[in-house]
Amino acid sequence: MSRPVSMITAISGSRDNALAGLQSLDDILQHALQKPVEQVSLLPFPGKIKSAAMAMLGGVLRPLSKAAAGGLALALATRAELLPLITVASAAVAFMIYTRHRTTYMAALENALARHAVDFTGRNDTPFQVGREALAVIDKAFDDPDPTVVVFAASLLEQLPVEESIPRATKLLGHDIPEVRAEAATVLSRLEHDDDDFAAVAVVERLKTEDDSLVIAALLSAAGFLPGIRPKEIRRYEEHEDRAVRRAALGATTRLGDDNSEKLREFLGGDDHEARIVAVGVVGDLVLEEFLPEVADAIDDITARPMVLEALALLGKPAVPIMVELLTRRDLPLPTRRSIVTALASIEGSAARDALIALAEEPALGPAAMTSLLRMRVAGRIDPMDPATLQGIMEKEMAKGLRFSLAASGLRSMVGDNPEAIFVARELESLRIRSLHRVLRVLSLSYDTGRLSPVAPALLSKDIVRASNALELLEGSISQDTAALVMPFMEAAAENFPEGRTVELVPDAITILQNPGETLTNEKDWWPRSLGLHVLGRDDEISTPGRHKNKADDAQEDEAMIPLIEKVMILKGSQLFRNFPGSDLAGIASLAKVVYLDPDEVVFNQGEEGDAFYMVVQGGVRITRGATELAILGTREGFGEMAILDQETRSATATAAEATTLLRIGQDSFDQLIEQNPTVARGIYRVLTERLRNTLAQVAAG
Numbered sequence: 001m002s003r004p005v006s007m008i009t010a011i012s013g014s015r016d017n018a019l020a021g022l023q024s025l026d027d028i029l030q031h032a033l034q035k036p037v038e039q040v041s042l043l044p045f046p047g048k049i050k051s052a053a054m055a056m057l058g059g060v061l062r063p064l065s066k067a068a069a070g071g072l073a074l075a076l077a078t079r080a081e082l083l084p085l086i087t088v089a090s091a092a093v094a095f096m097i098y099t100r101h102r103t104t105y106m107a108a109l110e111n112a113l114a115r116h117a118v119d120f121t122g123r124n125d126t127p128f129q130v131g132r133e134a135l136a137v138i139d140k141a142f143d144d145p146d147p148t149v150v151v152f153a154a155s156l157l158e159q160l161p162v163e164e165s166i167p168r169a170t171k172l173l174g175h176d177i178p179e180v181r182a183e184a185a186t187v188l189s190r191l192e193h194d195d196d197d198f199a200a201v202a203v204v205e206r207l208k209t210e211d212d213s214l215v216i217a218a219l220l221s222a223a224g225f226l227p228g229i230r231p232k233e234i235r236r237y238e239e240h241e242d243r244a245v246r247r248a249a250l251g252a253t254t255r256l257g258d259d260n261s262e263k264l265r266e267f268l269g270g271d272d273h274e275a276r277i278v279a280v281g282v283v284g285d286l287v288l289e290e291f292l293p294e295v296a297d298a299i300d301d302i303t304a305r306p307m308v309l310e311a312l313a314l315l316g317k318p319a320v321p322i323m324v325e326l327l328t329r330r331d332l333p334l335p336t337r338r339s340i341v342t343a344l345a346s347i348e349g350s351a352a353r354d355a356l357i358a359l360a361e362e363p364a365l366g367p368a369a370m371t372s373l374l375r376m377r378v379a380g381r382i383d384p385m386d387p388a389t390l391q392g393i394m395e396k397e398m399a400k401g402l403r404f405s406l407a408a409s410g411l412r413s414m415v416g417d418n419p420e421a422i423f424v425a426r427e428l429e430s431l432r433i434r435s436l437h438r439v440l441r442v443l444s445l446s447y448d449t450g451r452l453s454p455v456a457p458a459l460l461s462k463d464i465v466r467a468s469n470a471l472e473l474l475e476g477s478i479s480q481d482t483a484a485l486v487m488p489f490m491e492a493a494a495e496n497f498p499e500g501r502t503v504e505l506v507p508d509a510i511t512i513l514q515n516p517g518e519t520l521t522n523e524k525d526w527w528p529r530s531l532g533l534h535v536l537g538r539d540d541e542i543s544t545p546g547r548h549k550n551k552a553d554d555a556q557e558d559e560a561m562i563p564l565i566e567k568v569m570i571l572k573g574s575q576l577f578r579n580f581p582g583s584d585l586a587g588i589a590s591l592a593k594v595v596y597l598d599p600d601e602v603v604f605n606q607g608e609e610g611d612a613f614y615m616v617v618q619g620g621v622r623i624t625r626g627a628t629e630l631a632i633l634g635t636r637e638g639f640g641e642m643a644i645l646d647q648e649t650r651s652a653t654a655t656a657a658e659a660t661t662l663l664r665i666g667q668d669s670f671d672q673l674i675e676q677n678p679t680v681a682r683g684i685y686r687v688l689t690e691r692l693r694n695t696l697a698q699v700a701a702g
Helices: 002-012 015-042 047-075 080-115 132-141 147-159 162-172 178-189 199-209 213-223 235-239 243-255 261-269 273-286 289-300 302-315 317-327 334-345 350-359 366-378 387-415 419-444 455-460 464-477 480-494 499-505 509-514 516-521 526-535 551-556 564-572 582-591 667-676 678-700
Strands: 593-597 602-604 612-618 621-625 628-633 653-656 660-666
Touching: 132 147, 132 162, 147 162, 147 178, 162 178, 162 199, 178 199, 178 213, 199 213, 213 243, 235 243, 243 273, 261 273, 261 289, 273 289, 273 302, 289 302, 289 317, 302 317, 302 334, 317 334, 317 350, 334 350, 334 366, 350 366, 350 387, 366 419, 387 419, 387 480, 387 499, 387 509, 387 516, 387 526, 419 455, 419 480, 419 526, 419 564, 455 464, 455 480, 464 480, 480 499, 499 509, 509 516, 516 526, 526 564, 526 582, 564 582, 564 612, 564 660, 582 660, 582 667, 660 667
Parallel strands: none
Antiparallel strands: 593 660, 602 653, 612 660, 621 628, 621 653
């Protein structure tokens, strides 16, 4: 505003008055807008909403207000005596802006209460700054007939000053809804309390009459943080029938001064599974680092594993070396080790990050580690990494993708229309696409994740212009050194990996083209290695990870046994499993038993309890209900899938229409698979949902 000031002083000759007036005007505007900006910055709303509001206040209203004030001052510059009036008028306008914002703010608070939509990320960093009107809104929500609204309003209390929150939370301990009482107790456990705080008395009194285990556990957890409560007042709950109550009581008495070390060690090393779970939970809740070895040993107790992983994550940085050691234990199931990777990702600091980076090249755990790192990066929990640190990972992943592409080309050229070779080639092509995605994930750890996210779908599209734009976007988003490394691979991907270009990028390309099977058997990853063994006719060497053949298995299998890869092909050809990755289907196929039927032999009868899903390998199956024939199912058609999900009785009878071979997946085997790989369940639910939608569409169409 220097130019308007100089013009005013030149015209009026009142330099000092003009400068003083305009400075006062600017100060008033700044002060009037400061309050709304502070309020918006403290709102516990999602970041995008907050950023938009800040941009409006700071980037639009403030410049417009200044410009308006400057224009008025310039227009009236010849009458310096009017500057005080202009200042007062502008202050009134600013006050109106603030008042309007305050109304909007209160409306937003009420709307958030109605929709339960407040994001409490980082809620302890800044208090929730409210006035009497906001308190009135929250108090009104406590009388809402919808319990979820009351629980939500109760959760807001920890954002208030303690003199406002403690009386309200204490009062809610007597609410009719157990979930509200539990939330109030949880809020009390998170507040700062004075030595003479009456909350302790309220918690002890409530414990005398409370009969809901959820609320008792919450009250006990709060008791551990409240001054004035003695351990003997809650010690009796350590023998409660509910595990969560025992855990909360033991943790609370420990916080209040009891030395429970010997009891915890006894529980951790004993034979009582329930006691061990309680002890592990207490160690995690109280972050008792001295019990780390005992907690790690408890992972051998299958029932305690989920609690062990939770405790290790709560123990934080000191637990990282032990978690890394657990990841090397091959006797632990793969899903458990993947869960350890997820637990590692919840720990703050460079130690956990470095441990995840070290896992990135491990075939079984690498994908989970990279996914966890990317989530940490997107959430802002880790800073962008030096691309040089990740260069080795990218080089190996690109090399794998190129080898898979060449092996697929070699197979197609050698065997022509052979269905098994075509299946293997397609699986390899899906693996090279997986390599492309992994390379982009690695890049996202160093560069702008938002800019890189649209690159993969564009490169894989058949739109040449779109793919070209994606290459330009990628190259402009990374450094020159990184571009020199990855762009040749990405350009090949954009052209669907043509053999000529791929050969130029791989030193031993001719060997791979001529001996694709041998090349694949050298892969560390189980699935491509299994594909290579199948190509070479060495199916007897394939064993699913975590499943090892024994003599009993061999005794059950005859010469006509169907190789694992062929089972995967059969499943892949069905509607139910057609969109599953081959590596996931291998787990299902390994559980499938071969069943041989004579003509007219019954598979199951209508009304029998369902215990298995079947897939036709060869022959046909007649589906009947009473005397009515419903369908005849042929090769790669499945039936009975609902039985492995709902365990209801069969709605029809299945009979072999001719000599027939089936694959049978039993209920128990399928449940075991779901526990180990939840993605299988999600895939099946997706297919069944699609079927339901199609059925509804057909009904709607008549």
